[in-house]
Amino acid sequence: MTLHTSKSRGFSLIEVMIAVLVLAIGILAVSKLQTSLLRSGSDANKRSIAANIAQKKIDDLRRFVEISTLDDWNDLAVNSVTSLKYPLSLAFNNIADNEGGRIQPGPINSGNDVFNLSWTTDNYYYNGVNQIATTNAVAPDVAFKLAHVVVSWDGVGDDTNNVVSFDTFIHAYDLSHTSLGGSPSSVGTPGPVAKYNPLGAPDVINIDVDSGKLRQTSKPLPDVVSDENTLVQFEVVTYHQDGSDFIADRKEEFITASCNCELTSNDLGYTPGHVLWDGVNRDDELGYEINKATATETNNDSDAENICTVCCRDHHDATASPIKYVAGTTTGDHPHYKADGSIATVGEEYVESCRLKRIDGVFRAFQDWNLKDITVMDRASLADGNQLQTDYVDYQKNFILNNVASVGGTPTKPALRSPVSMTLGAQQQLEARGIYIDNVYDVGGNPNPASYLTYVQSASKTDRLEVIPFAEVNLTLLAAWASDTPTNVTVTNEDADTVVDPVNDYYGTFSRGWASALNQATPGADITTTMRDDNHGLTQVVATSPSPNNLDDTLTVNVGASAGAITVSGTYEITYPLGNTGSPTISPAGDCNLQGNPSTYTCSFNSPWTGTIQIAVNIKTGQKTKRCSGSSDAFGASGLTTNTTHNFASFACDQPPL
Template sequence: MQKSRGFTLIEVLIAALIVMLGVTGFVTLQGEFMRSDAALNLRAVAIQLAEEKLDDLRRFDVLEVTAGELAYNDIDDNLGGTLPAGDLTVAVGTDNGRTHQFTRNWTILDKYFVDTDNDGDADTWLDEGDAGLPLNIPTVSSQKQVAVTIQWTDLEGEVKSVTVEGSLAPVPASRSFQAVNETDGAKTTPKVAYTPGEAPDVISYELGNGESIETSKPVPEIDNQGDNNIVQFETIRYIDLPGQTDKLEQEDFLTVNCSCKLGGWGKAKTPHMTVLKDGELTVEPGKEVTKAYGVVADNQQPAQCTACCRDHHDTSTMISEEQYFRDENGSPHQHYKRQADGSFVDADYVGDPYDEVCRFKRVDGYFEIYPDWQLIDIIQFSDKYLLSETTLNNYRTYTEAVISAAVQGNSLPAKPTDRNITVTPGGYQLISRGIYLDRMKSSHLTELRSMISSGEADWKAAAPFYDVNLTLLTEWDSDTQTVATVTNEDIQTILDPSNDFYGTYSRGRVEAITDGTSTVTVGGMAYNGSITGTGAISQKEVDNAVFDDSMLVTVDSKSASEKFYALIGNINCLITIDGITEACETNNDKRSTYVDLTLITITNTPSQFSCPITIPKGKSTPFFSCSNVSENWAGSVNFALSVPGYTTTISIRYPDGSVVETDKLVLGEGLSDTSNQDYSIVVELVR
């Protein structure tokens, strides 16, 4: 008898139960997915609401509170803008248009960039209410930090929140829009008053379009960090108007030398670059590409060295597109490690060390890497040379001819021949200035050449050139050191005031010794090294170094029967305020440590000569120079200084290195030669 085939009732019930449980689980899982998706959408909506408020707060028109206007100073906790704080009802399209409740609030923290060390320069960000803020804080804060918080209740009944943070600068929306878009209107507003510098430290150039340009800082600021030099300065473009001079544009530059190692192959940046667009100089951004890159050799270097080592590498494509750092005979530049004997070892493999120097320009608030500096000429003269309007105009005519010749590929003109000096024994400061012309793309160069050849008066406005004071960064030498020497001390900055008070240095100071003539030579590396004052990083940089050896120094002691010499000495100055001792500031009268050393009274008994004081710009050491000191003179040189509020002590440093507290330098017998830094004085002020 055959058995029948089929399912029993029990089997059917069991199968139905299994299916039901599976479907229930699937539906539950789908519900969780849907709820999770809804929660995610609500979070996205919350972030959007927060960002919307941030944008709303940025749209103010004035800074101070003004009736009927949106003001920067209106912005405070849950105040400011057009969108109110509090509850919001939002229809979420991804949730079938259902409405959801949100709450929007924000907090504001005002921050101030202030001067905390009383040197006249702002240096630190402090929050509102900080005890370190000055008594009279600005009416408009330097920045407002914003935190916008959005709250909502999710589908499970839990309260959720998200906070979006941002910052506001005191720049009205109209000005911010102009800055971003660089329209013609943006370039004419806002107007900022500017006071041009004066020769010989600052040289201005008329650009032929009613505007002028100058390097505003007379000497680049130097910040030593170990073996790294950071040199910063800026150039200012301005316009002279009746009764006022307005600043139009400011370019900030930073140049730094770094120690690097080859890192391999990966992502790195090409340089930003100055280009000519619609008849005006503008910045063309760099881009990220795949190429060789480097890494810092150690972490004890300035922050900019990370980008310097990583990005300062060229490719054939960069060369062909004309947006590169520096080429070597038309090919991408290589990297080398300078040896003690002046030779260079190639860096070929990952991990190989090499030296690098990079140039940065501030773009949209950040320092971006830039093509290398191109030094086309260097010229030296005494610090009195440009005080004459005639020689100043002749100097400008010469440098403009240099720039024009370099643009057109012609030989440079001869240097002015009236720079030689005849002096009596003593100390005299020389100045060196470097003329730089940025490498240009072919289209830029062609257009600029056309402007020059057609006689257009405003061609200089399209030329990316710079006239920089290099006195403390170039190398100096004298070919007849028995007649005159010239200082060329190592670049230094005060790093440890407790142990190194005399961290200033001197370059370009001629110390005339005895009758005769000497040729003074000054030189700098061809590229970025000329700005940092550091050694060459390649043989090409050595081969293309720029020198000026066209200046003669003649020393004439005036009499064959009676010889005259000089007594030259450094002036070292220490100032102690509230128990803290550091070197005196001798240039910036806004700093609390400023001391006007020209107020030192120097007399001699018997009185036969004068001892003027020279305060060089920057970190260079002040000095006194008593000239026309007869070989038959014997007596004392007396020093006196009175500074209100300070106790002043003067000491004499003798040739053997000893320091004696006295204000009188006694010479028991006459000089037989110029005394060049054998003696110096130390001025100490205590408050």
């Protein structure tokens, strides 16, 4: 028998070393790939930031306010906080190599990275023959400039790859077509015309702000996207008529949003956008980034997330910024209140309402709304052609001028607005209207500077109302309503909801200010409308601050009898001293009747009634010696709305027959 044996073999040392070498090479390759990916991602992020800086500079160069100026760009004042040039003297002829605009050349910090900004420019002229542009100075004025904007940063490897550059043309244009003045560098044409379709009264009211110019505010549109978020949007449009067309001169678009925010530690955020006065006109000024308290949006509806990201991040005040979001804030941040009314601390959620305005096509956080006045009236009486509308517009014009600069006539609310007369069982819509007025700042952040007030105070400035940033708004669906005697007159105050059909049924989704006359009474009830004066007033946020500032206004409603329901009744008596009797009559015969003698009479009229009632007798047949006539004293009334009793005094039939 043969015995077979086998011997097991393992891996040799050489095989193990080869395997380890292959594994090491693989790990090294993966590590190299990961490093490349990280570097690539970082490079892409830096390129994005650099491109944004370059684009900002291009926009900055285009925002000149004059064609030419005697001021040297290098001598212009600089904001000590932002390092930006003040804008009042920026001119087209300032634009040169590393000169022009507000943003200065040099290093710009973004997070932990440093970018270097620079630019060069070439001047172009038109030769006047075939209008061919050339860099040769063949004309006295520059037609346009070619700007080459470069942003670079330190990187790894070839530094030529760490550069982003853009080229752009910057045209001179004829400022005589604007209110900015200046000397045009070449013959220009007017800018594009924006046609406008004005909205009508009584829901939208025109305020005349200059010769031929009107301002109106569209109906606010509440959009309740969730229990947590309400967005309220409207436009303020200043316009004029040109033939059969209406042209928008200025269109301002706003969104006011309520958001849930979580307070975080200090980070970068924007100071308030605000209204800037340049000496002859106003413009919107963007806020700038500073390190301050911030927050993040949390638990907001998807339709509100983008708006709330801006709101939560930026709506914080800081000592470093002279302009504040919330009026009355002096140092540090304003308080942020939780839903229970207590002040939030870092890491806690709170409720915020922000005002955002579209500037350069983007909604930016803007200084808070400031409601100055609210007026309640009968909606139907504000229709075009009614005296109440005329009186209300005059009141608002005087109020605005008086509030801003203590000029204009004495602002007195229209006498025709109260009392409102209703008949029993009638229903009608009341309307609340408010006026918001913004502060105006100079380049140093000083509110309502002397040059602005002087301009507004001058009656010779026909556009002084136009330069005031005000919005006259229909607040009916945003204000709170109450009746002091709901047994006589009720008024609706339903929860806000998204308006479904703002054109045809603005008041149909939810009801506020709808009055119902239940009992006849004079006065019937006082109806009061109330509104917070800040952003929360528009977004319907329940009072979170301990002492919200509210404005209110009241009118009286008188309730008369319903149409066809009032009666005038009483007694009468006729004597016949001549010994005869006859059949009395009453006028107006179609509305009145008699019941016997001595007896009663009853008349039925439509309310309100104006007229005369009289009872008479006339006997002109039978014995001549007994023929006679007589009549009662007349009972007359004007505008009678209530049931009335009148007893006629006795009268005799002792006059010659008629």
